[in-house]
Amino acid sequence: MGFPIVKKEFLNDRFFTIEVEAPHVLEKFSPGQFAMLLPKKGGEVIPLTVFKYNRESGTVTFLVEIRGKSTKELSVRFNEGDEVKDVIGPVGASVSLKNYGKVLLVGYNYGNACVYNLGKGLKDAENEIHFIAGFENPEISITADIFSDIADDIKVVDNGIKRIKEEVRDFIDDNKDTKLIVSAGIPEFEKEIEEVADVFEIDHLTHASAIMIDPIGLAGSDRVFVDGEVKYASLDGPWFDGHKLDYDALIQRNNIFIDYEKEALRKFEEELEKERKRAKRKKSV
Amino acid sequence: MAKIVYRRHDRNEMPLMPPEKRKKTFDEYAFGFPVNVAIDEAYRCILCKKAPCIPVCPAELDIPKWIEQIQKGNMFEAYRIIREKSPLGAVCGRVCPQERQCESNCVLMFKDNGLSVAIGALERFAADTVRISGVPFEEEKEPDTGKKVAVLGAGPAGLSAAYFLAKKGHKVVIYEALSEPGGVMRYGIPPARLDRKALDYEIELIEKLGVEIKTDHIVGKTITYEDLKKEYDAIFIGVGSGRGKTIGVPGEGLIGVYTAIEFLTRINLFEAYKFPEGADTPIPRNKRVVVVGGGFTAVDCLITSLRLGNETHLVYRRTRETSSARDEEWDHVAEEGAILHWLTQPIEIIGNEKGEVVGIKCIKMELVPDEKGGRPRPKPVPNSEHIIECDIVVQAVGQGPNPLAYQDIPGLKIDKWQNLSTVDNKYRTNVEGVFAGGDVVNGGDTVVRAIRHGRDAAEAIHEYLMTGVWEYEGEE
Numbered sequence: 001m002g003f004p005i006v007k008k009e010f011l012n013d014r015f016f017t018i019e020v021e022a023p024h025v026l027e028k029f030s031p032g033q034f035a036m037l038l039p040k041k042g043g044e045v046i047p048l049t050v051f052k053y054n055r056e057s058g059t060v061t062f063l064v065e066i067r068g069k070s071t072k073e074l075s076v077r078f079n080e081g082d083e084v085k086d087v088i089g090p091v092g093a094s095v096s097l098k099n100y101g102k103v104l105l106v107g108y109n110y111g112n113a114c115v116y117n118l119g120k121g122l123k124d125a126e127n128e129i130h131f132i133a134g135f136e137n138p139e140i141s142i143t144a145d146i147f148s149d150i151a152d153d154i155k156v157v158d159n160g161i162k163r164i165k166e167e168v169r170d171f172i173d174d175n176k177d178t179k180l181i182v183s184a185g186i187p188e189f190e191k192e193i194e195e196v197a198d199v200f201e202i203d204h205l206t207h208a209s210a211i212m213i214d215p216i217g218l219a220g221s222d223r224v225f226v227d228g229e230v231k232y233a234s235l236d237g238p239w240f241d242g243h244k245l246d247y248d249a250l251i252q253r254n255n256i257f258i259d260y261e262k263e264a265l266r267k268f269e270e271e272l273e274k275e276r277k278r279a280k281r282k283k284s285v
Numbered sequence: 286m287a288k289i290v291y292r293r294h295d296r297n298e299m300p301l302m303p304p305e306k307r308k309k310t311f312d313e314y315a316f317g318f319p320v321n322v323a324i325d326e327a328y329r330c331i332l333c334k335k336a337p338c339i340p341v342c343p344a345e346l347d348i349p350k351w352i353e354q355i356q357k358g359n360m361f362e363a364y365r366i367i368r369e370k371s372p373l374g375a376v377c378g379r380v381c382p383q384e385r386q387c388e389s390n391c392v393l394m395f396k397d398n399g400l401s402v403a404i405g406a407l408e409r410f411a412a413d414t415v416r417i418s419g420v421p422f423e424e425e426k427e428p429d430t431g432k433k434v435a436v437l438g439a440g441p442a443g444l445s446a447a448y449f450l451a452k453k454g455h456k457v458v459i460y461e462a463l464s465e466p467g468g469v470m471r472y473g474i475p476p477a478r479l480d481r482k483a484l485d486y487e488i489e490l491i492e493k494l495g496v497e498i499k500t501d502h503i504v505g506k507t508i509t510y511e512d513l514k515k516e517y518d519a520i521f522i523g524v525g526s527g528r529g530k531t532i533g534v535p536g537e538g539l540i541g542v543y544t545a546i547e548f549l550t551r552i553n554l555f556e557a558y559k560f561p562e563g564a565d566t567p568i569p570r571n572k573r574v575v576v577v578g579g580g581f582t583a584v585d586c587l588i589t590s591l592r593l594g595n596e597t598h599l600v601y602r603r604t605r606e607t608s609s610a611r612d613e614e615w616d617h618v619a620e621e622g623a624i625l626h627w628l629t630q631p632i633e634i635i636g637n638e639k640g641e642v643v644g645i646k647c648i649k650m651e652l653v654p655d656e657k658g659g660r661p662r663p664k665p666v667p668n669s670e671h672i673i674e675c676d677i678v679v680q681a682v683g684q685g686p687n688p689l690a691y692q693d694i695p696g697l698k699i700d701k702w703q704n705l706s707t708v709d710n711k712y713r714t715n716v717e718g719v720f721a722g723g724d725v726v727n728g729g730d731t732v733v734r735a736i737r738h739g740r741d742a743a744e745a746i747h748e749y750l751m752t753g754v755w756e757y758e759g760e761e
């Protein structure tokens with residue numbers, strides 16, 4: 001028994017949304033939580049934020065960035081009408097959100113989905129929400145419409161981490177009454193945002209994208225260091241106090257399998273290339 | 286009728302794949318008995334009237350009764366008798382430490398040539414024969430009682446409870462957080478020791494009785510105690526105590542340091558040994574690996590590491606004799622090339638500037654008598670520090686509690702280890718309608734003990750459901 005894909009849509013070459021029927025994930029879902037997708041037997045766990053959802057139809061939409069083999073395969077091999085093998089969730093601690101006042105959400109690539117998720121809870125708590133949707137480059141940037149329902153004001157910055165950081169600094173300069181920054185993306189990015197939050201002494205909630213293989217912290221692959229203490233991103237997180245998360249340790253751990261991941265992607269792309277050629281040949285026959 | 290003449294011959298051993306071959310495959314390395322050997326072995330059993338093997342089997346299987354059926358060639362009947370007490374005979378026949386249980390007390394050890402009947406191998410044989418025959422195995426259950434029970438966790442404790450409850454006519458739903466049922470039997474014990482076909486078959490038989498297994502459901506997240514209480518008449522907690530522990534030395538954050546559970550889960554649950562062609566979860570191969578520990582888990586990490594082509598070391602602070610794994614298993618891994626460092630204690634994991642493991646610093650130990658009369662204690666030998674060069678360290682030093690499923694049950698008494706040893710002799714917790722068994726109660730034991738807990742708890746649950754009487758007899 002799998003979970004049917006009801007809709008899949010490419011936004012550009014890097015991003016797509018995928019809507020899956022998984023009502024069990026929604027019954028207890030609260031902002032801050034995510035799900036784990038296992039597309040097929042022999043597949044790899046892909047942790048994905050619950051981006052949008054519909055409690056009535058029991059469907060969850062994920063906003064996915066294609067980064068390596070697993071996300072690439074999900075984008076090309078799984079289509080409307082197909083099933084993914086497992087959707088586990090909700091995973092992670094729910095974050096208790098209050099009314100802070102003025103809040104800045106800042107995401108980087110897939111991290112925009114993560115801050116959007118938390119932003120929805122912040123919106124419900126009647127915060128004033130400003131959103132900087134950051135992207136690596138203009139080719140992969142997506143329109144702000146997809147995030148705009150939760151933001152009072154949204155700006156797309158699509159030329160890399162440095163520019164996004166400057167934009168955040170400028171925003172805070174102009175909005176000294178900002179009470180909370182929420183950031184998500186790769187830890188290299190979050191570390192830069194923390195520098196700003198630290199200088200301006202603003203609360204910072206950040207997202208630990210640690211490597212996860214099980215949803216209940218059995219394996220401990222997702223251990224992160226918060227204020228010197230070991231925490232499990234799938235249990236205690238993924239949201240942590242941005243002033244206390246050890247970004248360097250997280251960056252180090254995220255690179256553990258980098259050579260293997262590259263190899264897997266290369267092999268998969270070769271496979272796709274072969275298929276393309278074969279299809280072409282068939283056509284020309 | 287002619288009297289059966291008992292032959293006095295040596296115990297039959299299961300054939301093993303040769304070490305050179307078996308360390309290249311994740312397939313099971315012990316081949317089961319062929320029929321003739323099984324029957325031959327069964328005839329060694331003298332079918333004791335007051336069989337001393339029974340009380341030392343934690344599941345108290347009726348051993349001579351089913352061995353007698355194997356003698357007669359009635360394998361289905363043998364399996365049926367096993368299943369009166371345990372739904373996981375194919376598993377237990379493979380993974381139980383029989384030499385410390387049923388096979389430690391066989392009369393042949395005292396009467397005959399000192400070698401017990403190969404009870405485990407016969408149990409496995411009966412179960413496998415039924416499975417491989419392809420003939421559907423039918424089991425009866427009592428009429429529907431209209432009662433519903435939620436079982437939390439699909440490890441041996443939960444599966445056993447579910448099986449015996451279903452046989453009593455109750456509707457059972459198992460909630461399992463992972464994508465596959467089986468608990469440690471799925472993600473911990475390597476397929477080299479436990480063929481997944483055998484495990485899958487026995488889980489299917491449980492489902493055939495009407496038990497529903499909801500994988501991908503995290504109790505405490507996907508569904509809470511409050512929801513379960515509304516929907517079910519009783520709850521059995523069998524979530525184990527399986528969170529991988531670390532050794533607590535400097536360097537644990539380095540690249541290349543794994544808990545045993547991560548190492549094993551990647552391979553056993555996600556089939557990382559097939560990476561990159563057949564699976565997407567990576568695991569390093571052809572490296573130098575040091576496994577720290579001395580129990581079941583350490584052995585399983587060695588078996589697994591060797592099969593990945595790694596140079597594989599074990600460091601353990603005690604001796605082989607005082608370790609908790611089986612003697613035979615140390616022989617097996619040594620034959621396969623594992624380098625075993627006894628009386629060796631790790632004190633630090635060493636990394637390079639890139640944060641990668643390059644070695645593990647250890648100190649030699651000696652065993653000294655314990656002043657309090659306990660088992661001898663390891664004590665460091667001065668100036669014996671040394672470094673074993675390696676790329677990977679696997680910490681197989683035990684598992685800790687995982688209270689996610691029960692931490693929010695109002696008023697539930699949880700012990701100081703965060704487990705539920707607070708249950709009474711009927712596996713009742715102090716909260717009405719909530720029972721618990723398996724590793725979550727005893728903090729880490731064996732598959733067969735978990736099965737026994739599940740069975741006894743099922744009986745207590747049945748009694749509660751039919752009478753409504755609840756008298757918690759633990760300490761208040």
Ligand SMILES: Cc1cc2nc3c(=O)[nH]c(=O)nc-3n(C[C@H](O)[C@H](O)[C@H](O)COP(=O)(O)OP(=O)(O)OC[C@H]3O[C@@H](n4cnc5c(N)ncnc54)[C@H](O)[C@@H]3O)c2cc1C
Pocket residue numbers: 034044045046047048049050051062063064065066067068069070071072110113114208209210211212213238254255258261262265
């Ligand atoms: C809590 C959480 C929420 C996330 N939400 C989203 C989301 O909404 N949308 C989205 O596009 N991405 C999200 N991610 C990131 C996403 O899970 C990874 O990009 C994905 O697993 C990469 O898999 P891959 O095989 O395509 O790439 P790979 O080439 O395998 O990996 C690329 C990078 O992703 C990370 N990664 C790899 N495997 C895992 C793993 N099992 N768990 C976590 N990280 C891993 C590593 O840092 C790696 O360097 C989230 C991650 C976490 C932890």
Ligand SMILES: Cc1cc2nc3c(=O)[nH]c(=O)nc-3n(C[C@H](O)[C@H](O)[C@H](O)COP(=O)(O)OP(=O)(O)OC[C@H]3O[C@@H](n4cnc5c(N)ncnc54)[C@H](O)[C@@H]3O)c2cc1C
Pocket residue numbers: 216380381382437438439440441442443460461462463466467468469470473474502503504505523524525526527549581582585684687689690722723724725729730731732733735
């Ligand atoms: C590597 C290893 C090797 C071993 N080898 C042997 C051996 O050879 N022989 C032997 O007899 N014993 C062995 N043991 C011990 C044996 O496996 C355990 O004693 C036994 O599995 C305990 O059974 P259990 O059902 O209590 O728990 P588990 O097997 O741990 O199962 C618990 C289940 O509950 C699930 N769960 C946990 N939390 C939740 C939640 N919140 N919601 C839903 N589900 C949840 C888990 O995912 C798991 O599937 C070994 C243990 C390990 C770790």
Ligand code: SF4
Pocket residue numbers: 329330331332333336337338339348349352390391392393402404
């Ligand atoms: S003790 Fe040995 S001989 Fe006696 S019944 Fe048990 S297995 Fe057979």
